[in-house]
Amino acid sequence: MKYFEKRSSRIAAAISSVVAAVGMVTTLTCVSATIAHCAEEVNLAPPGLLEAVGSDLTAANAYKKSPPWKIGFSLPGTSNTWLVQMTEEARLEAGVHPEIGEFLVTNSNYSAQKQVADIEDLLTKNVDAIILSPVSPPAVTPVIEKAAERGIPVIVFIGRADTDKYAVQLRGGGEPFGKFGGDFLVKQLKGRGVIWMFRGVPGIPEETDRYNGAMSALKGTDIKIGVEVWGEWNYAKSKQICENLALSGKPVDGIWFSGAEMTRACIDVFRDLKKPFVPMTGESNNGFLRAWKENGIQAIASVWPPAFGPAAVRTAVALLQGRQLHRNYFSAPAPITSATFDQWFQPDVGDAFWLGSTLPDEKLKEMFPRAK
CATH class of the missing domain: 3.40.50.2300 (Response regulator)
Structure with missing residues (x-):
């Protein structure tokens, strides 16, 4: 069972109170009879944190590949605790998929030039998928398109792409x-x-x-x-x-x-x-x-959920399994207000913890102990 499926009931209740979602977010049903294949239901994030938008779908089996897989994960930087937690949640998610043989994380330190070089290096290592949070959308366009030409799916998350050659985009609101x-x-x-x-x-x-x-x-x-x-x-x-x-x-x-x-x-x-x-x-x-x-x-x-990281990993896994997804997802949960405060705040968890997480209670308290 994946981490997000065992997450805190308190957080789940909080999310449910501010969105009209039921169950885990899934791809939407077909909107037109002319669409040959409906997007399959794929659990990406806890309810209300990430919603499929539009009717544009990936092609069935377009990126299917036999495991073990090598997946690249290109970060813009790690200058704050949100990025650190999001990356750790992505690593944990990769670890529960035995099909992932290697999970290669790069950090561009907010340099667009370094990020391009990092992705070029991932391509030379013959990765099977690239997960990318762009420092500069125009700068990474050529490498996204190069990967697409080679049949390598690029999942753009948190940021946005200036090209339509990505496989799936998980946009932050x-x-x-x-x-x-x-x-x-x-x-x-x-x-x-x-x-x-x-x-x-x-x-x-x-x-x-x-x-x-x-x-x-x-x-x-x-x-x-x-x-x-x-x-x-x-x-x-x-x-x-x-x-x-x-x-x-x-x-x-x-x-x-x-x-x-x-x-x-x-x-x-x-x-x-x-x-x-x-x-x-x-x-x-x-x-x-x-x-x-x-x-x-x-x-x-x-609410800016670190669940973006594991959601991007699940997206890569689904594509490499040959499953069909929506190409665009968007995150804009309702904010925490004084009226919903108690449903979100975790008094027994440390201050470095970011809500909108996929971590189960036991892992959460291990990673973010409350200072005595």
Whole structure:
């Protein structure tokens, strides 16, 4: 049984409360009688975290290959605990499929040039499938197309592709993520005031999408952006930036964040300086939820599930088994609010844990023990 099938009943109940999904997400039924083969039902993620979109399907048996398989997994970077957890969940998922002989993980350190070189190297190693989270969609287009020419399926996840030569794309809802936070601040500030904006890593497509989503929420309001900084989804860097801003006396009525590590940093700064808390946006990180509760701040948390990693592995497995899938999936779960907080927060689990996970309780507590 795969890890996600034994996951926490608390998280499953929380997800069920915010989506109208029943059971694990599966591919959709045929929408036209002209489609020769319906996409098979394939369990990719817990309910509500990933939904099939559109009617475009992979061809039946297009990538079928006898095991053992060699699968490449190309990361944009590992600069935060979300990426670390997501990658570990992907490794664990690969480990429960005996058909996977090798699972090769590369880290581009947010360099598009290095990522292209990494993928070229994976191709020379004759991988059977490539799982790719692009640093720069245009930069990886040639290697995606080269893999497609060789009949190697490329699964693009988290980010997006600038070519249609991928096999399957698992898109993250960056714009909804950002808009949830922007809408929250508009409501909290009654449409007027000054906010700070903490952005992620420059140039990463999902970061840009999150920012664009926030800006769409602010459009037409009297909310002004007093400061816009790059915290790079990093706690230490964001803490220093936030401390400098707080000590500068720059006005702030609310803060929008592109990621929860940056939110936790600012919460710690405001608490340590005894500065009154303002409404802040966050993300589905257990440490952020704990800080939210302990400090009594007004907040919201967009959900960015580490379940993306294992879902991408399951996608590769299904394709190599010859199964037919939808080509496009999308993730935009409803955010965590004060009304749903208790259904998500895990008080007995450590702060580094990210919700929307596939880990069963026993593995979760082993990997993320609560500090005494």
